[in-house]
Amino acid sequence: MIELKTETRAGWCVVAIRGRADAETADELEAALRAAVAQHPKVAADFAGLDYISSAGLRAVLQAARAAQAANAEFAACQLRGSVKRVFDVSGMQHVLRIDENLPC
Amino acid sequence: MAQSALLTGVEFTLDGNLPELERLADEVAWFCEENALGSEAEFDLNLALEELFTNAIRHGGCEGMKNAVRIRLERSGDLLAAEFADRGREFDPATAPAPDVSANLAGRPPGGLGLHLVRSVMSDVQYQRRGDWNWITMRRPA
Numbered sequence: 001m002i003e004l005k006t007e008t009r010a011g012w013c014v015v016a017i018r019g020r021a022d023a024e025t026a027d028e029l030e031a032a033l034r035a036a037v038a039q040h041p042k043v044a045a046d047f048a049g050l051d052y053i054s055s056a057g058l059r060a061v062l063q064a065a066r067a068a069q070a071a072n073a074e075f076a077a078c079q080l081r082g083s084v085k086r087v088f089d090v091s092g093m094q095h096v097l098r099i100d101e102n103l104p105c
Numbered sequence: 106m107a108q109s110a111l112l113t114g115v116e117f118t119l120d121g122n123l124p125e126l127e128r129l130a131d132e133v134a135w136f137c138e139e140n141a142l143g144s145e146a147e148f149d150l151n152l153a154l155e156e157l158f159t160n161a162i163r164h165g166g167c168e169g170m171k172n173a174v175r176i177r178l179e180r181s182g183d184l185l186a187a188e189f190a191d192r193g194r195e196f197d198p199a200t201a202p203a204p205d206v207s208a209n210l211a212g213r214p215p216g217g218l219g220l221h222l223v224r225s226v227m228s229d230v231q232y233q234r235r236g237d238w239n240w241i242t243m244r245r246p247a
Contacts, residue, residue, distance in 0.1 A: 090222065
């Protein structure tokens, strides 16, 4: 189960992600992030409510980062916590995209 | 003695389709609850088992296969032991190349992180081919 909520504030489009980003929900996550990146010049993915992520979820985030680069949009992964942060760290995601401790807005 | 050992272990099978991930998560949650394991152990077991499961479906030919995967979890003292067996094509995870996790966006292939994550969260990952089964054992502190 994954829950995705998109809202715009202070010039940023914030996609709040809750639940699990696994092989079953990754497509839904990628679609929401891609849609945000296609429509907004600044997108923040808010991971504060995410309990779990696997390589399939990471791949969705990577694909969104690629789409952002192609669209010349800013894309930041924010509020990574606990084991989710650990998975980002061991996968070297900091070399691939902007990671912020807090939301930019 | 045998009875108390039973309480600390769980064994189940999964069919070869992605919605089975929900059942996998439920089984892991139940095992962790029974054994008073923390959320980090639960996360790591889920992660390692999901990666092996999705690999078996996507690359091993287990898609659509009934009882494609058999999983066994056991706690003995301060150690968790996990066994993962699938009826897919012969595949030793040790033969998969390690991904370059320091590469930038342009240098990232679309896949390859799954087994890296398995090796990151579990130790002593061992592989055997047993008849028609790929058989992987691994451990983690409880």
